[in-house]
Amino acid sequence: MSSTIHDRLSSLPILFDTLALNELPFDVQTQIAQIDACLPQTQCGLCNHPDGCLPYAAAIVTNNEPHNKCVPGGQPVTDKIAAILASKEHLIAAASKWTIETRTQRPQEVRAVIREDDCIGCTKCIPACPVDAIVGTGKHMHTIFTDLCTGCELCIAPCPVDCIDLVTIERELSIYEREQEQDDLRQRYYTHLERVTKQLADTSNSRPVVSMVEAKLNNVANQTLDISEQQAKDTIAAAKLRSKIKKLEKQLSVRANPAKQAELNALNIELSQI
Numbered sequence: 001m002s003s004t005i006h007d008r009l010s011s012l013p014i015l016f017d018t019l020a021l022n023e024l025p026f027d028v029q030t031q032i033a034q035i036d037a038c039l040p041q042t043q044c045g046l047c048n049h050p051d052g053c054l055p056y057a058a059a060i061v062t063n064n065e066p067h068n069k070c071v072p073g074g075q076p077v078t079d080k081i082a083a084i085l086a087s088k089e090h091l092i093a094a095a096s097k098w099t100i101e102t103r104t105q106r107p108q109e110v111r112a113v114i115r116e117d118d119c120i121g122c123t124k125c126i127p128a129c130p131v132d133a134i135v136g137t138g139k140h141m142h143t144i145f146t147d148l149c150t151g152c153e154l155c156i157a158p159c160p161v162d163c164i165d166l167v168t169i170e171r172e173l174s175i176y177e178r179e180q181e182q183d184d185l186r187q188r189y190y191t192h193l194e195r196v197t198k199q200l201a202d203t204s205n206s207r208p209v210v211s212m213v214e215a216k217l218n219n220v221a222n223q224t225l226d227i228s229e230q231q232a233k234d235t236i237a238a239a240k241l242r243s244k245i246k247k248l249e250k251q252l253s254v255r256a257n258p259a260k261q262a263e264l265n266a267l268n269i270e271l272s273q274i
């Protein structure tokens with residue numbers, strides 16, 4: 001088991017360079033990897049570690065952070081970490097806004113679903129997803145692979161038209177299935193980080209930095225990005241215009257209205273000029 005743990009902490013994405021895990025004593029590394037192995041890997045940041053589960057695992061061991069902060073993990077994860085630390089302190093798991101399921105003792109699981117008719121194709125949700133569960137392209141409808149979504153909720157806030165809903169799900173996982181899923185999610189997150197790192201290093205890509213993890217990655221890599229402020233403003237303005245246009249089109253499809261038709265024509269011209 002030790003070699004597997006050690007392997008897992010080598011060749012990490014550069015986002016984790018500042019943790020300097022390879023410089024820690026082997027037994028400390030082992031404890032961090034064991035804790036990371038039992039964390040849900042949704043990378044939701046609710047433990048106050050927006051970089052994800054591994055930095056929280058490291059902070060528990062090297063910075064004496066309380067071991068009850070993983071919200072989706074609930075009491076089972078808090079107790080498991082206590083056992084790894086051989087801690088006699090019994091901590092109650094951090095509160096969740098979702099009800100605690102009697103069966104799992106974890107918060108109710110949710111998945112994100114895009115109301116596709118309302119999506120304006122602004123692409124803002126895509127970089128927010130740590131496991132690359134959202135597909136779509138500019139000005140086209142986006143969708144979420146429900147099987148890949150972890151319900152981390154990170155795509156909700158960036159959506160300018162609030163068209164992403166959370167739906168509850170019921171499922172039963174064996175210990176083995178949960179561990180497999182966590183391993184897969186960890187790998188998906190690391191692959192996501194590596195892809196974003198490559199994008200940031202590509203100087204022909206002038207897309208603005210759009211997520212906190214991207215900004216951190218950019219700092220870690222100490223690279224200069226050609227971020228055009230105007231481009232960022234245009235993207236937001238276009239998203240707002242598309243939202244207005246969509247609303248007007250819906251209204252006009254029900255009843256003709258010359259004033260609204262004129263407003264729609266003007267908005268379309270404005271959008272075409274951006």
Ligand code: SF4
Nearest residue numbers: 043044045047053070
């Ligand atoms: S799943 Fe738990 S440990 Fe991972 S980021 Fe979310 S709260 Fe933190």
Ligand code: SF4
Nearest residue numbers: 129149150152153155
């Ligand atoms: S689709 Fe949204 S809720 Fe689901 S994993 Fe991605 S960011 Fe999280």
Ligand code: SF4
Nearest residue numbers: 119120122123125159
């Ligand atoms: S952020 Fe919202 S509107 Fe923009 S592409 Fe995603 S789901 Fe569609």
